[in-house]
Amino acid sequence: xxxxxxxxxxxxxxxxxxxxxxxxxxxxxxxxxxxxxxxxxxxxxxxxxxxxxxxxxxxxxxxxxxxxxxxxxxxxxxxxxxxxxxxxxxxxxxxxxxxxxxxxxxxxxxxxxxxxxxxxxxxxxxxxxxxxxxxxxxxxxxxxxxxxxxxxxxxxxxxxxxxxxxxxxxxxxxxxxxxxxxxxxxxxxxxxxxxxxxxxxxxxxxxxxxxxxxxxxxxxxxxxxxxxxxxxxxxxxxxxxxxxxxxxxxxxxxxxxxxxxxxxxxxxxxxxxxxxxxxxxxxxxxxxxxxxxxxxxxxxxxxxxxxxxxxxxxxxxxxxxxxxxxxxxxxxxxxxxxxxxxxxxxxxxxxxxxxxxxxxxxxxxxxxxxxxxxxxxxxxxxxxxxxxxxxxxxxxxxxxxxxxxxxxxxxxxxxxxxxxxxxxxxxxxxxxxxxxxxxxxxxxxxxxxxxxxxx
Amino acid sequence: xxxxxxxxxxxxxxxxxxxxxxxxxxxxxxxxxxxxxxxxxxxxxxxxxxxxxxxxxxxxxxxxxxxxxxxxxxxxxxxxxxxxxxxxxxxxxxxxxxxxxxxxxxxxxxxxxxxxxxxxxxxxxxxxxxxxxxxxxxxxxxxxxxxxxxxxxxxxxxxxxxxxxxxxxxxxxxxxxxxxxxxxxxxxxxxxxxx
Numbered sequence: 001x002x003x004x005x006x007x008x009x010x011x012x013x014x015x016x017x018x019x020x021x022x023x024x025x026x027x028x029x030x031x032x033x034x035x036x037x038x039x040x041x042x043x044x045x046x047x048x049x050x051x052x053x054x055x056x057x058x059x060x061x062x063x064x065x066x067x068x069x070x071x072x073x074x075x076x077x078x079x080x081x082x083x084x085x086x087x088x089x090x091x092x093x094x095x096x097x098x099x100x101x102x103x104x105x106x107x108x109x110x111x112x113x114x115x116x117x118x119x120x121x122x123x124x125x126x127x128x129x130x131x132x133x134x135x136x137x138x139x140x141x142x143x144x145x146x147x148x149x150x151x152x153x154x155x156x157x158x159x160x161x162x163x164x165x166x167x168x169x170x171x172x173x174x175x176x177x178x179x180x181x182x183x184x185x186x187x188x189x190x191x192x193x194x195x196x197x198x199x200x201x202x203x204x205x206x207x208x209x210x211x212x213x214x215x216x217x218x219x220x221x222x223x224x225x226x227x228x229x230x231x232x233x234x235x236x237x238x239x240x241x242x243x244x245x246x247x248x249x250x251x252x253x254x255x256x257x258x259x260x261x262x263x264x265x266x267x268x269x270x271x272x273x274x275x276x277x278x279x280x281x282x283x284x285x286x287x288x289x290x291x292x293x294x295x296x297x298x299x300x301x302x303x304x305x306x307x308x309x310x311x312x313x314x315x316x317x318x319x320x321x322x323x324x325x326x327x328x329x330x331x332x333x334x335x336x337x338x339x340x341x342x343x344x345x346x347x348x349x350x351x352x353x354x355x356x357x358x359x360x361x362x363x364x365x366x367x368x369x370x371x372x373x374x375x376x377x378x379x380x381x382x383x384x385x386x387x388x389x390x391x392x393x394x395x396x397x398x399x400x401x402x403x404x405x406x407x408x409x410x411x412x413x414x415x416x417x418x419x420x421x422x423x424x425x426x427x428x429x430x431x432x433x434x435x436x437x438x439x440x441x442x443x444x445x446x447x448x449x450x451x452x453x454x455x
Numbered sequence: 456x457x458x459x460x461x462x463x464x465x466x467x468x469x470x471x472x473x474x475x476x477x478x479x480x481x482x483x484x485x486x487x488x489x490x491x492x493x494x495x496x497x498x499x500x501x502x503x504x505x506x507x508x509x510x511x512x513x514x515x516x517x518x519x520x521x522x523x524x525x526x527x528x529x530x531x532x533x534x535x536x537x538x539x540x541x542x543x544x545x546x547x548x549x550x551x552x553x554x555x556x557x558x559x560x561x562x563x564x565x566x567x568x569x570x571x572x573x574x575x576x577x578x579x580x581x582x583x584x585x586x587x588x589x590x591x592x593x594x595x596x597x598x599x600x601x602x603x604x605x606x607x608x609x610x611x612x613x614x615x616x617x618x619x620x621x622x623x624x625x626x627x628x629x630x631x632x633x634x635x636x637x638x639x640x641x642x643x644x645x646x647x648x649x650x
Contacts, residue, residue: 195543195544196538196543196544196545197544198533198546200644200646201644203607203644225563225565225567226560229559284466284552284556285553286466286469286548286549286550287469289465289466290466290467290468291470342642344642347543365542366541366542369544369545369548370469370548372544373545374553378557381645381646382565382566384568384644384645385567385568385570385647386567
């Protein structure tokens with residue numbers, strides 16, 4: 001049936017001349033404003049590529065679940081009774097009713113509130129009220145809950161795709177696994193725990209957030225109020241992202257395009273590589289001085305590396321289309337409609353079961369919660385306001401183009417290494433040009449998405 | 456404990472003890488037997504809440520900050536039960552310095568989320584005052600409705616506030632203010648005003 005649906009639908013490939021809409025130096029406003037493009041993206045992007053759904057620490061035990069979305073499809077992401085991670089369509093096979101209406105919990109059985117059909121958390125139909133009123137055979141697979149056929153994790157990060165033709169997750173992530181590994185490996189045992197979120201939304205297209213995720217050009221302008229704020233009392237005005245002031249293009253930080261739409265802005269080279277180097281530039285947070293003094297008294301010089309765990313890691317690791325590691329956050333982009341997007345900044349805490357931190361884990365987490373609240377409160381809100389103003393500006397129908405050509409055509413500025421990784425100065429828009437090429441390739445494709453059901 | 460550090464420039468009072476006190480004592484104070492029915496007491500605190508609302512509506516932030524103790528907390532939980540701010544991030548959890556940061560940022564002229572500024576009117580109602588085991592403290596619970604107009608329309612933010620007041624030198628100061636949005640665990644559009 002799904003095959004027939006694919007054939008009868010207007011295919012994305014036929015919707016537009018994509019080469020006209022996405023050019024080398026500019027893109028057409030329609031890719032941000034046209035509901036038909038958005039509808040096609042929900043298949044060709046948020047369906048056909050690996051999309052981030054959640055972190056394993058959000059479903060630590062068997063039968064734990066959270067409700068999430070894959071594009072617009074509501075899902076129950078769970079660890080079933082046998083420990084297998086599954087992404088069930090959150091929809092009763094009978095009449096389509098939402099099966100699970102909570103954000104999170106633990107359940108071995110999901111019972112539909114409407115007519116009482118119940119399912120095991122493997123997705124298998126368990127029971128139907130008054131079955132003798134049915135002539136059918138409920139053992140047929142079609143009565144089991146539909147689920148995403150491919151769900152896989154990379155070091156705790158859970159991704160899923162409906163596309164049987166997609167590469168493996170590890171191949172899809174490719175070169176971006178290196179910065180992901182480095183981001184994790186600065187934590188004890190390379191582990192983190194998701195701990196609630198700063199949840200924001202804006203009236204604008206989801207790609208405006210992804211365009212921004214690697215953008216080093218906007219920082220001193222869009223975040224001017226934050227930079228002034230966090231340096232208002234510093235003896236030396238070097239807190240936070242101060243290294244963007246002056247001439248960011250000659251600083252050692254850089255932007256790298258890593259393939260498959262992923263990109264990586266690495267600001268670490270701007271920070272002194274020493275224990276306490278990150279803490280030294282962390283902006284003031286509630287409890288900063290108390291915890292720093294207390295840890296230094298107890299641990300001496302070793303306190304500095306513990307304090308670095310409460311400091312923002314200066315990276316933006318952006319995995320197409322909806323996942324970003326920045327500072328200590330996991331940022332998730334969730335399209336709602338062509339002009340509305342949720343951006344959720346999940347906080348992460350340090351996990352230290354082996355007590356590598358000598359009992360300091362609770363204190364460092366208490367501090368880390370406060371440092372993480374800073375950027376969503378005082379930085380992200382201004383970006384989101386600017387995204388909304390872009391969406392507003394794009395209502396000017398006759399002014400069709402949006403530019404992304406910073407760095408284009410300047411000899412020696414953009415470099416490609418032997419592995420195909422493209423690097424450029426931090427304010428360069430090369431990452432936009434490259435990821436949108438990948439977007440265009442995907443929009444031209446005709447993926448055949450499938451669901452799976454328990455046999 | 457005596458204040459030896461200026462809380463406007465350093466943060467020593469946000470420590471394990473403060474967090475423990477908030478987690479253990481801030482949810483459990485709305486006990487019927489501690490409710491104070493005396494109209495003059497309820498009026499006194501209702502007037503303070505109304506004044507706070509007016510100062511925020513009029514962006515009179517210096518006077519607003521002056522209503523708070525030097526060592527104070529402005530807390531907007533991200534979970535309906537308040538959560539444990541040691542283990543979870545909140546919508547906001549500001550100490551004195553970060554409250555001043557918040558105001559400073561809004562005044563730079565470059566806080567684009569507030570350029571143009573929101574216009575707000577706040578309604579405060581259902582004010583209940585509770586005694587605590589210490590005579591110098593009062594807990595006040597109130598409901599709020601903020602109408603916020605900005606650029607493309609008016610929206611409503613609602614919820615309830617828990618204020619902990621402390622009496623100092625004959626004046627009731629706000630020591631902790633917990634703002635519980637009814638949709639605190641949902642994605643919020645432009646949460647850039649002081650609630």
